[in-house]
Amino acid sequence: MRVSVKNIDNTNVDDLQLYLNHWTVHTGVLIAGSCNQTINVLELASRGGLFDASHIWLILDNATDYGNAMAIDDALQRMNLSVDADVVVATNMGxxxxxxxxxxxGKIQGNNLERKYLGTWSEESGLNVSASTFKYYDRWDFHNLTMRAVTVVLGRPKAFEPDMLTSLSYTKGISVFTKTAAQVLEPIRETHNLRFNYTVVGRWIGTVTKNASLAVMNTLYWHEQDIACTSARIFSNWLQWVDICHPPVGKIESRFFYLIPDRGIGNYENRFLTPLSPAVWWCAVGAGIFCACVLAVSAAIEKRPRPGVYAVLSVLGAVCQQAYEEGIQIIDEQLSSQGGRLTMLVIGVTSMLLYNYYTSSVVSWLLSAAPPTLQDIDGLINSDFELIFEDIGYTRGWFEDAGFFYYSGYKNPKEDVLRLKKVTNAKRSKELYQPVEYGIELIKTGDFAYHTEPYTAYQSISRTFDDVELCRLGSLPMINPSPTYIMTQKRSPYKQFFNWSLMRLKERGHITAIQARIAGFIAICSGSTPRALALGQAAPAFGLLAVAAFVSLFILLGEIIWFRWLMETELQP
Structure with a gap:
């Protein structure tokens, strides 16, 4: 592509970008160094960020014009060139x-212009280049370049040391994916011979509006920082502000931690009626009705009074599981026909088998079932837990950007309901944000659910929880494990270097090893402490007993009234 300088306005870069506004394909620019407007064009390109890997510049210079050559050299020294720039000065030697x-x-970091001899070109011999043919290999060593790196430490401590980021042990205020990113960047820093000048902020994601609070994303967007010495979960709309390096270096995950209450959790574990399928229950009901009909016919043949009532009550009594011997005795005393005895024998044996299979299923489930933890957000909304949170950037975003930022990563109305009912409109006994150590202590009371990362929570849980409390510990995922990426400026000149280095570390297993070293100890229940059965697990049985007692009382009152009416009727003359 050839650009005519006479069409470029000296006051703004829009005219130049009109020709060179290509970022996804390579664009070549040929410019004459002897032109009067060459310096202006270079300055406009510098302000527009056009000295990058997407724009290939060839400047034709003349060695005989010493003053012009020095002007070009001085101009390039002032230009905002970067490590991925494709600028070649072709000097005419005759x-x-x-x-x-x-x-x-890195011009903005105070570095000087770098020059490297490439080769020669002539009409007779053509193009002769030096042995090195790839610019990135020639620029692999950054010569102790100081890069501006932004990281996140909760609370932004005044006494910050870089070793806090790379330490394998837990450090208060530093998330696991920040440590993972810092550990991964350490060998890359040594490979490329560069240094990091750290800036500490309190949040990962922030608005890019003017005077907004400092965060990782907006400092990169404003070009105040070169790279994030932390990683973050990325959404598509954020890619218009920053670029990400591949592959991902870590994962983000958060949970609500709580103690499973002893009183049970009602609807969340109502399995007292489920050991037998609906088909079994309906077959049992059908068999009972059939036996009642057979027994009623048999009683009618024997001319017993009220055979229908007698048959229903007899079958109901057998189903209610009286003792088997007692049932046989009742049969012998009350029935004389073979058909009646056979009918009651069938209903008695059937009820006994049904009862045995049912109780065996209930007991086996109670002994082997997992602890009755909350299954979803609805369970947390309907629970009695008071919610408290770790003071961390994405949680503040969850509150401050309600309706836009969700833990789940997509628009989730249930999170809005959770925020409204359990936080905004809920009565609180404790402050919303609590440090990890105190939040874990509040969990042990059984009245609170604490939101934090598993890596952070288990640092305190492993030290302070005994085996009984570990067996009662439950958790509800809010942020499912999601990949996190290191971020750079948009169209950063260093992105390609970091992509290559990260891919090499991934292929050789370094990233996996770093993630394993920083994963931390996860305390689990030993299984030696039995789990007490909660009232909520047997609540339907007690409810059924209460209903049956009420019905029996109603029947008793009806029988008394019926008996008195009969007595009064018989005593009348």
Whole structure:
């Protein structure tokens, strides 16, 4: 592509970008160094960020014009060139052109212009280049470049040391995915021979509006930082502000931690009626009705009074599981026909088998079932827990950006209901944000559910919980394990270097090893402490007993009234 300088306005870069506004394909620019407007064009390109890997510049210079050559060199020294710049100065030496590669490891960091001899070109011999043919290999060593790195430490402590980020042990205020990113960047820093000048902020994601609170994302967007020495979960709309390096280096995950209450959790574990399928229950009902009909016919043949009532009550008594011997005795005393005896024998044996299978299923489930933990957000909403949170950036975003930021990563109305009922409109006995140590202590009371990362929570849980409390510990995922990425400026000149280095670390297993070293100890229940059965697990049985007692009382009152009416009727003359 050839750009005519006479069409470029000297006051703004829009005219130049009109020709060079290509970021996904490579664009070549040929410019004459002897032109009066060349310096202006270079300055406009510098302000527009056009000295990058997508734009290939070839500047034709003349060695005989010493003043112009020095002007071009001084101008390039002032330009905002970067490590991925493709700028070649071709100097006319009479019979050939000498090609000089010009770039800068970081102009904004105070570095000087770098020059590397590429080769020559002439009409007779053509293009002759030096042995090195790939610019990124030539620029692999950053010569102790100081890069501006932004990281996140909760509370932004005044006494910050870089070793806090790379330490394998737990450090208060530093998330696991920040430590993972710092550990991964450490070998990359040594490989490329660079240093980090850290800036500490309190949040990962923030608005990019003017005067917004400092966060990782907006400092990169404003070009105040070069790279994030932490990682973050990325959404598609954020990619218009920053670029991400591949592959991901860690995972983010958060949970609500709580103690499973002894009183049971009602609807969340109502399995007292489920050991037998609906088909079994309906078959049992059908068999009872059939036996009642047979027994009623048999009683009618024997001319017993009220055979229908007699048959129903006899079958109901057998189903209610009186003792088997007692049932046989009742049969012998009350029935004389073979059909009646056979009918009651069938209903008695059937009821006994049904009862045995049912109780065996209930007991086996109670002994082997997992602890009755909350299964979803609805369970947390309907629970009696008071919610408290770790003071961390994405949780503040969950409150401050209600309706836009969700733990689940997508629009989730249940999270809005949870926020409204359990936080905004809930009566509180404790402050909403609590430090990890105190939040874990509040969990032990059984009245609170604490939101934090598993890595952070288990640091305190492993030290303070005994085996009984570990067996009662439950958790509800809010942020499912999601990959996190290291972020850079949009169209950062360093992105390609970090992509290659991260891929090499991934292929060689370094990233997996770092993640394993920083995973931390997860305390689990030993299984030696039995779990007490909660009232909620047997609540339906007690409810059924209460209903049956009420019905029996109602029947008793009816029988008394009926008996008195009969007595009064018989005593009348």
């Amino acid at each position: 019979d050939r052109y000498e090609l000089m590669d010009v770039f800068n490891f």
